[in-house]
Amino acid sequence: MPGLIVVTVFVVLVIVTLMLGVRLVPQGSKHVVQRLGKYHKTLGPGLNIIIPYVDSVAYKVTTKDIVLDIPSQEVITRDNAVIIANAVAYINIISPEKAVYGVENYQVAIQNLVQTSLRSIIGEMDLDDALSSRDQIKAKLKTAISDDIADWGITMKTVEIQDINPSPTMQAAMEEQAAAERQRRATVTRADGEKAAAVLEAEGRLEASKRDAQAKVVLAEASQLAIQKVTAAIGDNEIPVMYLIGERYVEALKGLANSQNSKVVLMPAEIPTAIRGIVGGMK
Numbered sequence: 001m002p003g004l005i006v007v008t009v010f011v012v013l014v015i016v017t018l019m020l021g022v023r024l025v026p027q028g029s030k031h032v033v034q035r036l037g038k039y040h041k042t043l044g045p046g047l048n049i050i051i052p053y054v055d056s057v058a059y060k061v062t063t064k065d066i067v068l069d070i071p072s073q074e075v076i077t078r079d080n081a082v083i084i085a086n087a088v089a090y091i092n093i094i095s096p097e098k099a100v101y102g103v104e105n106y107q108v109a110i111q112n113l114v115q116t117s118l119r120s121i122i123g124e125m126d127l128d129d130a131l132s133s134r135d136q137i138k139a140k141l142k143t144a145i146s147d148d149i150a151d152w153g154i155t156m157k158t159v160e161i162q163d164i165n166p167s168p169t170m171q172a173a174m175e176e177q178a179a180a181e182r183q184r185r186a187t188v189t190r191a192d193g194e195k196a197a198a199v200l201e202a203e204g205r206l207e208a209s210k211r212d213a214q215a216k217v218v219l220a221e222a223s224q225l226a227i228q229k230v231t232a233a234i235g236d237n238e239i240p241v242m243y244l245i246g247e248r249y250v251e252a253l254k255g256l257a258n259s260q261n262s263k264v265v266l267m268p269a270e271i272p273t274a275i276r277g278i279v280g281g282m283k
Helices: 002-021 096-102 106-123 127-132 134-152 168-234 239-258 271-282
Strands: 022-025 029-035 038-043 046-049 055-062 066-076 082-093 154-166
Touching: 002 022, 022 029, 029 096, 038 055, 038 096, 055 096, 066 106, 082 106, 082 127, 082 134, 096 106, 096 134, 106 134, 106 154, 127 154, 134 154
Parallel strands: none
Antiparallel strands: 022 046, 029 038, 029 055, 066 082, 082 154
């Protein structure tokens, strides 16, 4: 019985030793092996053999793309505007041994690098440029981070700017500025319209005055021509003139008599004598 126990223990120990020496690494992962506390090698996907009790798997690192969410932070632009920006970074570990031995926590380190670089890049831009130049910020950010994390065996696949917005205080100020600008434009447009209307009205009055003056000139010339023709036709014969003037005179007196404002109508005793006086004055 004691011998059987020893054999059983030996067999179990052999099986355990074999199991410790065999490592199956799944696809998408790499294992970092240490030998007596020192880095020895990196195991790739598949079946791997290590020395039991001497070698040990210290780190299991994924080779898949890792998504790092960069927290939001306040950033001050070159024109002293405060905006809130955050990003997301996609990284891939190429050399697991550099990632685990080169930095204490590569995820936290990359997050801090992205935040610092983002502040630096946006700090060199004006507010309008920062809000409208995401692709430019992305390119500069990727270039700045890639060189730093290459020493850690990590490559930056891409980095995207998720949100880049003015702070609530800055946004309220921008809305007030936009409202003031719209009000200013409306005032200018209204003033231009009133000015144009006044100019058109003045031009209309000027044109009407010119037309009135021209009409008066035409009427005066017509009256002059008519008088000349009548004078030439009458000659020294006063009877037609007396008839025409007398007719107009009687019509004027009739209208004066029919007027509501007239109370007394005075008629000359000698109408012919009055007409002759008018004709004499005309001559």
